[in-house]
Each structure stands twice: as structure tokens, then as C-alpha cells.
Amino acid sequence: MIDVTPVLSRADQNLGLSLDRLFELLRIKSISTDPAYKADCRMAAEWLVAYLKTLGFEASVRDTPGHPMVVAHHADAGADAPHVLFYGHYDVQPVDPVELWENDPFEPAITDMGNGRKILTGRGTADDKGQLMTFVEACRAYKEVNGALPCRITILFEGEEESGSPSLKPFLEANAAELKADYALVCDTGMWDRETPAIAATLRGLVGEEVVVTAADRDLHSGLFGGAAANPIHVLTAALSGLHDETGRVALENFYEGVEETPANIRASWEKLGQTAESFLGQVGLSVPSGEKGRSVLELTWARPTAEVNGIWGGYTGEGFKTVIAAKASAKVSFRLVGKQDPAKIRETFRSYIRSKIPADCSVEFHPHGGSPAIHLAYDSPVITRAKSALSDEWPKPAVVIGMGGSIPIVGDFQTMLGMESLLVGFGLSDDRIHSPNEKYELASYHKGIRSWVRILDALAA
Amino acid sequence: MIDVTPVLSRADQNLGLSLDRLFELLRIKSISTDPAYKADCRMAAEWLVAYLKTLGFEASVRDTPGHPMVVAHHADAGADAPHVLFYGHYDVQPVDPVELWENDPFEPAITDMGNGRKILTGRGTADDKGQLMTFVEACRAYKEVNGALPCRITILFEGEEESGSPSLKPFLEANAAELKADYALVCDTGMWDRETPAIAATLRGLVGEEVVVTAADRDLHSGLFGGAAANPIHVLTAALSGLHDETGRVALENFYEGVEETPANIRASWEKLGQTAESFLGQVGLSVPSGEKGRSVLELTWARPTAEVNGIWGGYTGEGFKTVIAAKASAKVSFRLVGKQDPAKIRETFRSYIRSKIPADCSVEFHPHGGSPAIHLAYDSPVITRAKSALSDEWPKPAVVIGMGGSIPIVGDFQTMLGMESLLVGFGLSDDRIHSPNEKYELASYHKGIRSWVRILDALAA
Structure with a gap:
């Protein structure tokens, strides 16, 4: 582990320009499900390739029967450094009903919400352009400070995540050797709350x-x-x-x-999150857990x-x-x-x-x-343990290892097709209105997200 | 009981003219549910009143908020004679899809089916104009032979049976004293089969x-x-x-x-009808009775x-x-x-x-x-016993007392509002296609239906 302070400082100094770059990407109307935006999707892929090249990535737009993939490699960390595959998606959801947006969905803006809180508004800010750029900007800070990245990094950006990923499996199959890494980093999930970062270790x-x-x-x-x-x-x-x-x-x-039963220490950490049946079910007008008796709502929805x-x-x-x-x-x-x-x-x-x-x-x-089968990463795997520590250094509260009740098919595909586990870290919040009008991303999610990846890459390289 | 032979003979002689009269009524497009036929409904009511008057009935068209009722009285049998209320309905179902009819639904015809079987075709032949006219023509035969009817008779013809009878209850309530009789005769049901007449004693x-x-x-x-x-x-x-x-x-x-349990003799008579689970359920592609174990399909659908x-x-x-x-x-x-x-x-x-x-x-x-509650007439009431015997004299096989799985609301209304039980006798067959294109009524149903009422009225008067 090296001293990451200068890299973090560089990330802080870069923030203004990094937002400009994110906004360029956000202005591209890469709605994958609507054929009218086919050219926009390609434009987003090309924008990413061009940008990654400025960071020393060997990057290319890769055609598929649908929207193209972006694949990029950066190997100057050397053959002994760990090799990670970072996954994100550059396509976005449609914007209907457009009349419910307070601003043009493709004209991103920063809004000051008072008390030091600022938000980025626009389609794709949280899902997933803002999230994927946290990683790319972390790479930039490293590159600028150290002239190199701490890990060997392959990047895979998909352009069909919001329309069912029809080209993904064939692409993984055809390019398995190229895409295989030690493990994948997936940035398409959220925080537990504003102060508590989360790592999703299980997906049902x-x-x-x-x-x-x-x-x-x-x-x-x-x-x-x-x-x-x-x-x-x-x-x-x-x-x-x-x-x-x-x-x-x-x-x-x-x-x-x-x-299998959830380990006692994990259940204890979930207890500490303070989610009760009343608080969890109360948000939708319910109060009585309906599933297996004697288990908390988090256990019921994450681990049962x-x-x-x-x-x-x-x-x-x-x-x-x-x-x-x-x-x-x-x-x-x-x-x-x-x-x-x-x-x-x-x-x-x-x-x-x-x-x-x-x-x-x-x-x-x-x-x-x-x-599709469930995904279970070992709650105490070295990757999770290191990422947890890195995230806990960055945020006000320690990171928590959580489960997810839903499915993220890519994680299963990485596991079955590339024999690779995933680390799921993201900085979204439950009120980000992804898939809805007025999608937003906290400026803190973006800024501290970049800083989080700086810390995680450092921890993984150690 | 008098000798009914001359009355039956007169009914036979009248058959041709009685068919002409029925056809006049069938040609009137009295579709109650379609406002376009409002005038036709009134025309049917007026036609019936005019015809009943020729038989010595004191008859009138009685307005309601919907289509009119026909009420007629014939009291020359004297105060000691039993008093019956005969119920039928002059309105008919719509004819859509009209392109599936082989003949104009309102141009009734007689078709020779071979082997001595003839059918009457057209909307309303079976439901219910043909059926109600069996009773009226029986009255005519009596009147022509004896100059009088054997019972005091009140007739109630409704014009809204096929559209939910919205005016019926208010009309019964407002005219209870006038309509109350010893019991009602309802002619809107069917035979067990071509040779076996049926009296419905129960309705669920x-x-x-x-x-x-x-x-x-x-x-x-x-x-x-x-x-x-x-x-x-x-x-x-x-x-x-x-x-x-x-x-x-x-x-x-x-x-x-x-x-209550169905009496053993009634169950035995149902057994004799030869309906098995296979024959009953086989017609719709099933074979295993789904209801209470150890009971026949007729008991399950009629009495449970x-x-x-x-x-x-x-x-x-x-x-x-x-x-x-x-x-x-x-x-x-x-x-x-x-x-x-x-x-x-x-x-x-x-x-x-x-x-x-x-x-x-x-x-x-x-x-x-x-x-609505179930209707249960005593299986061995004097009215049923007499009607059963009269029907058995007319048809090749003895009459059977059956149940009906469905409901006929008028029967409940007569019971609760007028304190009067009903005798349910009709001459329809299950293949009459009521409510469907190509509705028909057997000529035998019409002819022997008239003769059946001659015999039943005689039996009731005794």
C-alpha cells in the first residue's frame, strides 16, 4: 500500500473538470431501447473510447448485433499486479414522461440544495454514467500523480443494460480470454444511506x-x-x-x-443498521413481515x-x-x-x-x-475485507456488507462464463429516481465515489 | 275430472291455425334489451292482449317504467275453482351474430327434419313465445269445446325477462292483490329428453x-x-x-x-334417468365429479x-x-x-x-x-303429483321430478311477494339453442305442450 493522500488530493483538484467530462457524456442521448437513438449510443461509446485513450488505455469500440461494447486495457501495473475487470453501462433509460422533468433530461445541471448538499440532475447521472465515471476519474487521478495505475485494469462498458443485454453473453463468450481477470468490479448499486457505504455480497x-x-x-x-x-x-x-x-x-x-444460515457477525451488522419491520414495511403501508417467522426483514429479503x-x-x-x-x-x-x-x-x-x-x-x-442461481461471495473474502476497509476510511460511517434481494444477471455471467467473482460497490441512493423523471446523483456520491475507488484500487493492489 | 278427449282433439284440429298465430307473434321483434325495439315490445304486448280478449280474457297492457306487462283474467270457472297465475315472457334475446342464422330470425318457419320430426325456427320459438302460447292455445281449446276454462286463470306476461326484469318486483308489489293466486304456473323450462317430460321442483x-x-x-x-x-x-x-x-x-x-337430504324415492327416480358422471361430465371434456364425494352428478348439481x-x-x-x-x-x-x-x-x-x-x-x-334463497317445492305436493300424472299420460315416458342447478328469480319473487308456490313445466330441449343463432322449438314440443296444458288444467281443476 502506498500513500494515497496525493492521489486523493488530485481527485479533489480535478473535481470541476471531471464534472465537465461527466456532463459531456450525460448530454449524449444514449437510450438503448429506442432505435431512434442508435447513433447516440455509438457516440457515447466513441466518447468513452476517446477519453480512455487519453488515460493510456488501449481502448476500442467493439461492434455487436446491437449497440457496441467498449473494451479497454491498461497493463502498465505489471504482470504481478492484480487484474480487475471494471463493468458499467453507458446506455440510459427512456425519459418519458418527459413533461414531468423539471429540467431537460439531457442538459445536466448542478443544484445547490442548501446545507452544503449539491446534486447532479439529468438522465444517467446515477444510472450509470455518473457511477462508471467515478472509476474512470479515479484512474485519471492515479495516472496523473503516479504515471501508472496500481492494478492491471480491463474496462467493459455495455450499451444494452437497459434493454435486456441481448449481446452480452455472446460477447463474453467470444472474448472470454480477453475479458477474464482476477475479479470484476461492478458499479451499478447503491449506498446503505448517505453516510454508510455498502458492498453487496449476495444477490438472490x-x-x-x-x-x-x-x-x-x-x-x-x-x-x-x-x-x-x-x-x-x-x-x-x-x-x-x-x-x-x-x-x-x-x-x-x-x-x-x-x-445456508447467514453468519452471526453479518446478521449482527445488519441489526446495527436499525432497519425494523416497521421502518422497512412502513414505507409501503405494511407492518407485519409475511415470510419465515423469527427472521429480520433484511434477512428475509437479502438472505432467504x-x-x-x-x-x-x-x-x-x-x-x-x-x-x-x-x-x-x-x-x-x-x-x-x-x-x-x-x-x-x-x-x-x-x-x-x-x-x-x-x-x-x-x-x-x-x-x-x-x-439464474444466487450469487454468494464469501462475506469475509480478502477482496470484500479490503474494499470494506477502504470504503470505511472514506465515509462517515463504516461500510456494511449487505445482500440484495434482486438479481444482477451480469454478476452471474461473470461467474459462470469467466469464472470470476464480482465486487459490487456503488454510490447511488434509494431516492435517486433512477428510471424515473428527475433522476439525480449526489455530488457527494460522485466526488467521494471517485475517492472511494482510489482507496479501493490501492487496497486491492496491496 | 272431465273427459278431456274432445279438448285434446280440438287442440289437434287447431294446430295449423295455432301455428299461424304463434308465427304472427314471433315476427314481432320484441328485443327488450335494445332500445331500438321499444315499439316492437309494446306491439307484442298489444298483440297478446288482443288475442287474449278473443278468448274471453279481461286483458290489458300495463305500463311500467320499462316495457309493459300483459295482465289478463278469466274467472268464468267460478269462485270454487282453483285459481292459477300463468307466467311467461314475450321479450326475446338479441339476434347477434345475425350472419350465423340460416333463416331470418324474425321470419319463423317449419322445417321437416325427416322421420316425422319437424321443428319451428326463429328467435323466441323456444324462449319463450312458443312456450307461453302452448298455454294460451290450451285455453282456446277448452273455451271452444266447453265454453269455459276449468280453472280461474290470471295471466302475467313480462317484457323484460331477457334484460334483468327491472320492473317486475315493483309491479308485483303494486299489484299483489290482483296477481295473487293459489299457485303459479311457469313455462320457461325444459323436458328431461325428447320423450320424458319434467317438472322442476327445486331451484338453487x-x-x-x-x-x-x-x-x-x-x-x-x-x-x-x-x-x-x-x-x-x-x-x-x-x-x-x-x-x-x-x-x-x-x-x-x-x-x-x-x-336436507333428497328423499330416497326421488334419488331413485334420478338414478333411473341413467345420467352418469361420465355422460354428464363427458360432454365438456371432464370425467371426475369435483364436489362432495359419494353423490351422483344430478344430486350434486340439483340438490347440493x-x-x-x-x-x-x-x-x-x-x-x-x-x-x-x-x-x-x-x-x-x-x-x-x-x-x-x-x-x-x-x-x-x-x-x-x-x-x-x-x-x-x-x-x-x-x-x-x-x-336469493333456493326454491323447494315438496316433491310430493298435490300440484306436482297431479301435474306429473297429467304429463305422464301425454308423453311416451313418465314425467320426472327434477331439480335445477340455476336460479329463476321470478319463482322466488312469487314465493316471497305473493306467498305463492310455482309449478315449473316446460317443453324446451337442451339443443334448442336459446339465446343463440338458429333457435328452434320442436313442433312436438308445441303440439304436445298444448295438449299437456289441457291435461294439467284438467288435473288441477279436479
Whole structure:
């Protein structure tokens, strides 16, 4: 470890110019999901390549069937230095409804909120242009002070993250050797709160299934057939209601195979965050945790698997009443997975269970929707331990290692396709309004984000 | 009882002219639900009044806020003769999709189907103009042969049966004294089969409820909240799945209060009809009776109460997948009632049950949709016994006393508002395509229907 003070100081001195550079990038309308902005997406990629080249990266725009990738390498740290792959995305969400924006979404601005707090406004400030530039500007500070970077660095910027990343897997596959590093750094997540940085160590996996139960070959009149004919809504609701036992656990056979208990020290650190059932559920008008009894809401949403019915429909659903016995009833069901739960096994167990609940004269069809395993980094891996310490040096409160209830597919792809774990660090806040009008990013997130990467790169190089 | 042979012979001789009269009525486009046919509805009422007057009825068109009623009285049978109220309806269903009709729906025709079978085609032939005219023509035969009718007869023809009968209850209430008779004759039902006439002795009642369960105050992301936040679809499906026990019985407390077992002789007569689970359910692609174990499909649909979910919806129901935890989930639930089950009590029991299944931080709303008790005539009442014998004399096979799984609200209204039981006899067949294109009525239904009423009126007068 070297003394990072001069690098941090340089980052501070660079702040004004680094904001100018970020704003240049923010003005490019790189909306990936709308074909009208195809040229803008390429322009954003080209802008990044040009900028990375000024920092000594060997950088290029790489074509895909969709929007291009940016790949850049910087190897002057030497073969013995650790090698990291930094991932971010330069594409942004559409801006509709545009009339709800207080400023032009592509004319970024700095607004003084008083009490020393300033925010950057505009589409992409938080998701993800502002975040990815924290890393690039950290590299710049290093380069300017030391003439070199502390690690070997490969950069991968994607232009299709907001439109389902259709080109990503083929690109990773075709360029695996080039992109493989010791581990990945992913900057697309958030802080715990304004003062507490966070490292996401776990991401839940997901299995989606659509279930269609068919009974009679047509809709029936409940006067004529009610009491004799199978009602597919009854069949479906009875089956779905058996997915949980009375303690809130998922009742499928062997469902918890591969689920491990969260270490006591991690649970203790979560306790300290002060999130209660009331505070967590209260923000959406609820108060009673619905899942497994005896576990905190953070544990339930970060570290425990779930079964959720995301949609259900069948029979007459319009105004008034129709005494029909439907021919079909359907549901969309998803499972959030943790630990080593196997998506394929969970899917098969679910299907077997549902099939066991279908009467002899009814039938059931399944349509799969996605399946990905959970991501679990060791809570005490050297990478996390070093990043935690680095972040704790920068922010008012010590960094916390958290879980994430959702999924970030890229992290799974890095794991399965490149055999590489990820470190998930980001500086967004829950009120950044990503994907919504008036997206913002705290100036503190940007400035201290750059300083955080300076510290993390230093810690990783040690 | 007098010798009805000459009356029956006169009915036979009248057949040609009676068909001409029926066709005149069928040509009137009395579609009650479509305001464009308002004048036609009145024309049908006026046509009936004019015709009834020719038979010596004191008849009049009676205005309502909707389409008019026809009320007619014929009292020359004397004060000691039994007094019956005959009910039918002169309005018909719309004819859409009109392009599926083989003939103009309002240009009735007789078609020879071979083997001596002829059918009458056109809107209203079976529902209900053909049926009501069987009774009127029976009166004509009596009048022509004997100069008098065997009973005191009041006739009530409604013009809004196919559009929800909005004027019926107020009209019954306002004219209760005038309309009250010893019992009502309702001709809007069918035969068991071509050779077997049927008397419907029971009609199931109905209670409808819409249930809306609300959890969070907005839709939630299942990654962020799944496992901690209440899912209203889970709450609803768990509650609905508890409506039945594992033997198919409805599991609500005291639900079977007022339900009586069907007499053994009636069950035996139903057995003789030869309807099996396979034949009944096979017609709609099913085979396994879903209701209470150990009961025949006829008993299940005619004489046992049910709970059916007629519709359910909540969450994401479109293409693809959305990992949402819905804010609300809804269902439409109905109960078919038998015996003395009390609709108000059943509704309250259901609501209490559902409320008991709602977590403390969720809420539930109920919207009532209709409630009517079951109709149960004594299977061996004198009226049924006489009508059964009369029908058995007319048709190739003995009449059978059946139940009906659905509801006919007028029968309940007669019972509660006029204190009068109903005899339900009709000559429709299940393939008459009522409410559909190419509605038909068997010529045999019409001809032997007239003869049946001759015999029934004679039997009732005895």
C-alpha cells in the first residue's frame, strides 16, 4: 500500500473538470431501447473510447448485433499486479414522461440544495454514467500523480443494460480470454444511506414459471355444472396455497437444499443498521413481515429464498358478475433463490408439486421464464475485507456488507462464463429516481465515489 | 275430472291455425334489451292482449317504467275453482351474430327434419313465445269445446325477462292483490329428453360476492420486498382454498344449516334417468365429479349447495414476466344454495371467514352481487303429483321430478311477494339453442305442450 493522500488530493483538484467530462457524456442521448437513438449510443461509446485513450488505455469500440461494447486495457501495473475487470453501462433509460422533468433530461445541471448538499440532475447521472465515471476519474487521478495505475485494469462498458443485454453473453463468450481477470468490479448499486457505504455480497437468484390449469373444454354455467365439474381456479388456488406452510416457509420438498444460515457477525451488522419491520414495511403501508417467522426483514429479503405468486387470472374479471366456471386458470410464480439452490431443481420440484395437485381429468402446462442461481461471495473474502476497509476510511460511517434481494444477471455471467467473482460497490441512493423523471446523483456520491475507488484500487493492489 | 278427449282433439284440429298465430307473434321483434325495439315490445304486448280478449280474457297492457306487462283474467270457472297465475315472457334475446342464422330470425318457419320430426325456427320459438302460447292455445281449446276454462286463470306476461326484469318486483308489489293466486304456473323450462317430460321442483339459490384484498399501498418489486411484504394473492388464494375440505364439502361454519337430504324415492327416480358422471361430465371434456364425494352428478348439481370461484385476478397477467408483488388481489365467488339456506347468513359467514384469514396489515372489501334463497317445492305436493300424472299420460315416458342447478328469480319473487308456490313445466330441449343463432322449438314440443296444458288444467281443476 502506498500513500494515497496525493492521489486523493488530485481527485479533489480535478473535481470541476471531471464534472465537465461527466456532463459531456450525460448530454449524449444514449437510450438503448429506442432505435431512434442508435447513433447516440455509438457516440457515447466513441466518447468513452476517446477519453480512455487519453488515460493510456488501449481502448476500442467493439461492434455487436446491437449497440457496441467498449473494451479497454491498461497493463502498465505489471504482470504481478492484480487484474480487475471494471463493468458499467453507458446506455440510459427512456425519459418519458418527459413533461414531468423539471429540467431537460439531457442538459445536466448542478443544484445547490442548501446545507452544503449539491446534486447532479439529468438522465444517467446515477444510472450509470455518473457511477462508471467515478472509476474512470479515479484512474485519471492515479495516472496523473503516479504515471501508472496500481492494478492491471480491463474496462467493459455495455450499451444494452437497459434493454435486456441481448449481446452480452455472446460477447463474453467470444472474448472470454480477453475479458477474464482476477475479479470484476461492478458499479451499478447503491449506498446503505448517505453516510454508510455498502458492498453487496449476495444477490438472490430467480426462477420464473407460468402455470396454466385446464379443466373443461369450454367455460361452463355454474348453475348447470357447479358442484360436479372441476373448477380450475379451485385447483390452482389450492395448489398455490400449499406453497407455504403456516410458519411462512416454502413447503416444496428439498426446497432449502443449498440454503445456508447467514453468519452471526453479518446478521449482527445488519441489526446495527436499525432497519425494523416497521421502518422497512412502513414505507409501503405494511407492518407485519409475511415470510419465515423469527427472521429480520433484511434477512428475509437479502438472505432467504421465497416463493411469490406475481400474477393470477381466470374466469370472469369484468364489471358485475357472471356465474361461470372457467375452462382455464393461470398464474405467474417466481422463486428468489439464495446460496447454492439449483434453479433447474427448484423448477422441477415446483412442477412435480403442482402436477401432484391436478385432478385426473384436468391438465397443466408450464412455461419457463428465466432461471439464474444466487450469487454468494464469501462475506469475509480478502477482496470484500479490503474494499470494506477502504470504503470505511472514506465515509462517515463504516461500510456494511449487505445482500440484495434482486438479481444482477451480469454478476452471474461473470461467474459462470469467466469464472470470476464480482465486487459490487456503488454510490447511488434509494431516492435517486433512477428510471424515473428527475433522476439525480449526489455530488457527494460522485466526488467521494471517485475517492472511494482510489482507496479501493490501492487496497486491492496491496 | 272431465273427459278431456274432445279438448285434446280440438287442440289437434287447431294446430295449423295455432301455428299461424304463434308465427304472427314471433315476427314481432320484441328485443327488450335494445332500445331500438321499444315499439316492437309494446306491439307484442298489444298483440297478446288482443288475442287474449278473443278468448274471453279481461286483458290489458300495463305500463311500467320499462316495457309493459300483459295482465289478463278469466274467472268464468267460478269462485270454487282453483285459481292459477300463468307466467311467461314475450321479450326475446338479441339476434347477434345475425350472419350465423340460416333463416331470418324474425321470419319463423317449419322445417321437416325427416322421420316425422319437424321443428319451428326463429328467435323466441323456444324462449319463450312458443312456450307461453302452448298455454294460451290450451285455453282456446277448452273455451271452444266447453265454453269455459276449468280453472280461474290470471295471466302475467313480462317484457323484460331477457334484460334483468327491472320492473317486475315493483309491479308485483303494486299489484299483489290482483296477481295473487293459489299457485303459479311457469313455462320457461325444459323436458328431461325428447320423450320424458319434467317438472322442476327445486331451484338453487345464489349468493354472489366480490372480494378485494389489499396489502401494500402500491405494487412492489419482488426482489426488494419478496419474503417480507404481504402478497395479497397469497392471502386470497389461501383463504379461497379453505372454502372446501378434502371431501369436497364447503368448509364454512354452519354452511349446511337448512340443507336436507333428497328423499330416497326421488334419488331413485334420478338414478333411473341413467345420467352418469361420465355422460354428464363427458360432454365438456371432464370425467371426475369435483364436489362432495359419494353423490351422483344430478344430486350434486340439483340438490347440493356449492361454493365456486367464478373469477380471480391480481398482479401481472400480460405476456412475459414481471416480478411484482401486487397491491391488490380480487375474486368473484358465488354460492349455490338449496333447502332453507339463508342467503344473508351465508354471505355473513363467508365474510367472517375471509376476514379471519386477512393479516393485520392487510384489508379486505366485499361487494355483494345478488342473493336469493333456493326454491323447494315438496316433491310430493298435490300440484306436482297431479301435474306429473297429467304429463305422464301425454308423453311416451313418465314425467320426472327434477331439480335445477340455476336460479329463476321470478319463482322466488312469487314465493316471497305473493306467498305463492310455482309449478315449473316446460317443453324446451337442451339443443334448442336459446339465446343463440338458429333457435328452434320442436313442433312436438308445441303440439304436445298444448295438449299437456289441457291435461294439467284438467288435473288441477279436479
